Amino acid sequence: MMDNAIEIRGLRKAYKGFVLDDVTFSVPRGFIMGLIGPNGAGKTTVIKLIMNLIRREHGEVKVFGLDNLRSEPEIKARIGFVYDVPHFHEDLRLKDIASALAPFYEKWDQGEFLGLLDEFELAPKTVFKKLSHGMKMKFALAVALSHDADLILMDEPTAGLDPVFRFELLERLRAIIQDERKTVLFSSHITSDLERVADFITFIHRGKIVFSSGKDEILESWGVVRAAGEGVRPEDVPGLRGYRQSDYSLDALTSDIASARSRFGEKAVCDKASLEDIMFFISKGEAHA
Amino acid sequence: MLKLLRMEYVVNRRQMLITAAIFSGYFLFMAYKIDSPRVFLVTMSLMIGLAMPFGIIGRESKFKTASLVCSLPVRRTTVVLAKYAVGWIAMGFGLALALLLAAWLPFSKVSVAEILTLKSLSVCLLVVSILFGLIFPFTLRFGLVGIIILLVSSQLLGVVALILAQLLGRGPDPLRTVITGIIKGLRAMLYHEATPDFLMLLAAAILAINAASFFLSKALYACRDL
Numbered sequence: 001m002m003d004n005a006i007e008i009r010g011l012r013k014a015y016k017g018f019v020l021d022d023v024t025f026s027v028p029r030g031f032i033m034g035l036i037g038p039n040g041a042g043k044t045t046v047i048k049l050i051m052n053l054i055r056r057e058h059g060e061v062k063v064f065g066l067d068n069l070r071s072e073p074e075i076k077a078r079i080g081f082v083y084d085v086p087h088f089h090e091d092l093r094l095k096d097i098a099s100a101l102a103p104f105y106e107k108w109d110q111g112e113f114l115g116l117l118d119e120f121e122l123a124p125k126t127v128f129k130k131l132s133h134g135m136k137m138k139f140a141l142a143v144a145l146s147h148d149a150d151l152i153l154m155d156e157p158t159a160g161l162d163p164v165f166r167f168e169l170l171e172r173l174r175a176i177i178q179d180e181r182k183t184v185l186f187s188s189h190i191t192s193d194l195e196r197v198a199d200f201i202t203f204i205h206r207g208k209i210v211f212s213s214g215k216d217e218i219l220e221s222w223g224v225v226r227a228a229g230e231g232v233r234p235e236d237v238p239g240l241r242g243y244r245q246s247d248y249s250l251d252a253l254t255s256d257i258a259s260a261r262s263r264f265g266e267k268a269v270c271d272k273a274s275l276e277d278i279m280f281f282i283s284k285g286e287a288h289a
Numbered sequence: 290m291l292k293l294l295r296m297e298y299v300v301n302r303r304q305m306l307i308t309a310a311i312f313s314g315y316f317l318f319m320a321y322k323i324d325s326p327r328v329f330l331v332t333m334s335l336m337i338g339l340a341m342p343f344g345i346i347g348r349e350s351k352f353k354t355a356s357l358v359c360s361l362p363v364r365r366t367t368v369v370l371a372k373y374a375v376g377w378i379a380m381g382f383g384l385a386l387a388l389l390l391a392a393w394l395p396f397s398k399v400s401v402a403e404i405l406t407l408k409s410l411s412v413c414l415l416v417v418s419i420l421f422g423l424i425f426p427f428t429l430r431f432g433l434v435g436i437i438i439l440l441v442s443s444q445l446l447g448v449v450a451l452i453l454a455q456l457l458g459r460g461p462d463p464l465r466t467v468i469t470g471i472i473k474g475l476r477a478m479l480y481h482e483a484t485p486d487f488l489m490l491l492a493a494a495i496l497a498i499n500a501a502s503f504f505l506s507k508a509l510y511a512c513r514d515l
Contacts, residue, residue, distance in 0.1 A: 051360055054514040077362035087353045089300045100299040103292045104361045 004062075005029040005151050005183035006050065011059035013045055018207060020045045023059070025202045025212035030180035032173055034194035034215075035187035036275060037204040038283045043187035044084060046204065047155045050185075051081060063151065077105060080144030082154040084187075086136045090129035094122060094139055098146075105147035113146035120165075133160040141169065145176075152176060154186035158193050166190075170197045191275035195219075201275065205282055210241075211255075223257030224277050226250070227268035238263060242281035253281035293363060293371035294378075301348060305379070308344050309386060312336070316387040317394065324398035326409070327479045329391065334413045337383040338420025341376050343428075343436065350432035356515040369507050372429060373499070380417055384410075408483035411491040415478070418495050422502030430509035 004026040011023040020042040027033045035043045048054045050061055052068055061068040063075045088097050094117065102108040117124055120138040122131070131139065137160055144152060152173070158166045174197050176182050188194055194201060195215070202212040211218065225237050227250045234243045239256030253273060254260045261270045273281075298305075315336060323329045349355055358368055392401040403409065427435035450463040481487055 048515070053356055053359055055512060072364055073362040075362075076360065081360050083356065083360075087357050089348065089352050089354060091303070092300060096299060100296040101361070103295060104363070 003029045005064060006185060007060075007062040007065075008046070008050070009060045011046070011049055011061065012057045013049060013054060014057060015045075018042070018045075020049075020207040023204070023207075023209055025209055027183055027185050028200065029183050030177055031199040032177055032184040032186070032197050033200040033202060034198035035185060035202050035204060036189065036191065036194055036279060037187075038189060038279060041204045042207040043189075043204055044155050045207075047153060047185075047187060050153060051076070051079070078150040080147065080149030080152045082137070082140045082144045082152075082157050084156040084159065086140040088128050088136075088139070091127060093125050093127055095124035097128060097139075098124075098143065101143060102147075107148040109146055109148065112148075113142060116142035116145060134162060134165070137161055138165070145172075150182055152182065152184045152186070154184070156188055157186055158188055158190055166193065173197055189279070191279060195275055203278065203282065210282055218278070219272060219274075221257060222253065222255050222273040222278055223260060224271050224273050224281075225252045225254055225260050225264065225268050226271070227252075227264070231267050232264060236263070241278075242284075244281070244284075251281075253278060290367055290371055290374070293358075293368060294374060296358075297345075297371065297375045300354075301345075304344065304348055308340070308379075309382070312340075312383055312386060313390060316390045319387075320391040320394055320397040320399050322398075326400050326403040329399045330404050330409055330413050330479075331416060331475060333384070333387045334416035335420065337380050337387075338417040339424070341380050341383070341421055343433070344379065345372060345376055346425075346428040347433060350428075350434075355432075355513070359515055365510050366507055369429065369503065369510050373425075373503055373506070376421060376425065380421065384413065384417075406483065407488055408481070408491075409479070411488060411495070412475070412478045414495050415491055415498075416475070418498040418502075422498045426502055426506040426509050429506045430513055 006027040008026065009024050011020065013020045018040070023042070023046060035046060037043050045054065049056050050063065050068060052061075052072055064078065066075055068075055089100075092100075098110075098113055102110065102113075114124065117139075120135075120142060122135060122139055122142070128136065128139070137157065141154075141157065144154070158169065161169065170193055173184050173186070177184060198215050200213065201215045201218055203210040222241075225232065228248060232250055232252075234240060234245060234250060234252055237243070237252045237254050238259035239254040241253045241255050243250060243252035245251075254270075257270055257272065260268070264270065316333065319329055319332055323332065349358070359365060388401055388404060391397050391399040391404070404413075424436060424439060427439050429435070431438060447464055454462050454464070478491070
């Protein structure tokens with residue numbers, strides 16, 4: 001049986017105009033999971049619920065096998081957390097912020113922290129408010145990666161970062177999980193980032209989980225069926241998850257590309273779907289099963 | 290808890306110096322202007338009790354760092370407890386500063402010896418507790434907006450009371466009654482004989498107010514979504 005770093009069961013949280021409902025998924029230890037979905041899908045809400053920054057109405061969150069409410073301090077000591085918008089005391093120098101945070105973590109490694117600042121080209125004496133958004137994000141990452149956390153939890157960490165640093169960050173995440181003890185869960189709507197490093201993908205849309213499984217399995221089995229004319233109707237597509245139709249063509253997303261290929265043969269072009277295709281059709285398609 | 294106190298010190302030390310400077314200016318002025326130790330005591334308590342919630346929560350609210358604090362490996366109850374501890378430490382420093390200035394300044398008209406009695410200090414702590422205890426839970430739950438809500442609500446309540454007094458005609462002015470009641474209460478406490486029973490009563494009131502305020506804060510902070 002696979003050892004899970006995070007187990008979420010039946011999670012619910014309602015806001016005015018938005019409900020996160022019956023969210024269930026788990027993140028296996030030693031892997032990278034990408035939480036994907038369009039803006040407002042509920043990614044940040046899920047991450048905040050894991051961190052107990054917002055109150056859940058129903059459900060259960062277990063991190064390292066422990067309930068995230070009952071064992072809050074023990075769990076958080078092992079988590080490196082990065083917000084979508086980093087909030088630190090704006091008028092403090094980076095080294096002072098770190099000095100305030102370091103005592104909370106037994107495994108805080110000042111050498112590692114300074115090394116990361118150096119690598120990210122951040123001077124320890126710089127005042128936080130003088131940093132750009134991308135640099136603030138880098139600082140938040142340096143803090144999260146400096147206490148040997150067993151779980152790195154990040155909300156949109158790559159947003160606002162330049163492509164070079166994004167690439168480096170993703171490589172770093174891949175290196176982090178090499179010891180098979182550390183786990184990474186990060187949300188993003190930049191699908192290429194997830195395709196590059198994620199082992200598992202959880203897709204969330206309008207507060208509900210659409211799927212949560214291995215990335216390779218998804219990219220192998222999901223596909224886009226493209227047909228011209230009226231030869232193929234949406235309801236004929238096996239495993240239909242969403243479609244776009246005009247008078248002259250049909251583009252349909254299927255979670256069973258093999259069946260679609262055997263059914264349509266020459267009548268339609270069946271390509272493997274990218275995560276971007278999946279996100280597009282499920283978010284903007286006319287229907288999804 | 291100690292880690293949180295240390296954190297508060299590290300992130301707020303510059304603000305503490307600025308606040309101390311502003312307080313010093315205010316206390317200097319009051320020590321020069323006021324010759325009644327009782328009036329000095331009450332104005333000092335009002336200033337400290339009103340200003341501290343702003344000082345402690347103000348920067349956290351401004352920089353939206355409550356979520357940072359709550360993502361650290363501590364329980365929210367501990368965070369609230371630390372905020373109260375910081376509040377009382379800061380208020381202790383504020384009181385000590387005011388008394389030192391009043392005692393040492395050559396132009397001070399205040400007789401500090403009259404303030405430095407168990408009864409006077411207890412009354413001072415009671416006034417501070419009432420203000421701090423009332424304002425702090427709202428500040429902790431809603432940030433600086435909480436203070437504004439509280440102030441606006443008080444003002445609206447005052448306006449409603451005035452309107453009602455006007456409509457009801459010759460009845461007693463409710464605002465005047467409340468204010469007179471507060472003044473009479475303070476005066477009664479300040480002039481009351483410092484018997485052990487009275488001092489015990491003050492101590493119990495201080496403890497009860499702080500405990501009630503803490504438990505309210507704890508409950509409000511637990512439901513705060515960050």
